[in-house]
Amino acid sequence: MSENPDVPGRALTRVVISEMLMKNYEKLPNNDQKLFQYAPVYLGGNAAIAGLVSNSLYRRALNVRQAVITSAIPMSVLPFLTTVALYSAVVTNPLLSGDLNCPSCAFIRGALVGVVGGGLYPILLALPVNIGLAARYSSALFPEKGKALQFAVDISKPVMNQMKLVLLIQAFFGVYLSSRNFDAYTKLAHLTFGREERTD
Secondary structure, eight states: OOOOOTSTTTBBOHHHHHHHHHHHHSSSSSSHHHHHHHHHHHHHHHHHHHHHHHHHHHHHHHOOHHHHHHHHHHHHHHHHHHHHHHHIIIHHHHHTTTTOHHHHHHHHHHHHHHIIIIEEEEHHHHHHHHHHHHHTOOOOOOOTTTOHHHHHHHHHHHHHHTTTHHHHHHHHHHHHHHHHHHHHHHHHHHHHSSOOOOOO
């Protein structure tokens, strides 16, 4: 597609393509429209659950029994918001603006958002939160200075082993949602341009 705005009738800039797609968005089946709206929320919901699970695992590992609610709230809200923002930024918005025409790229992006935003981020977030709580309430023995990193690694290994299934589920769910979104985008491209968008 030409990016030259001086050629009338033939110039299709990103802005023009995005506007064309959005004009036909309402013509999509209701299920496809809802999927574009709620796919980030679905993946974000899974991330919130992963945050609560990882928080619980770290609390057990560090014998933290206090501040259950105050540690659970950020561990569910932050992964949820981060995953919703990430999925919207790298999958939903590029599809709706016509910038993502490659199905494999969409699937990989969905999987990465699922694993990173919905899996690894909650795990990494739970570690300092619970180490801070363990230090505050003296529920665990901490190593001497200079061995804090090794202590964090040792505490994290069993948690990571237990979270492997969660990471796998997040990856598959991210691929599933992005594949459904890409199918909806293909319908939208067909409605807009009269053919399916293909990569060059």
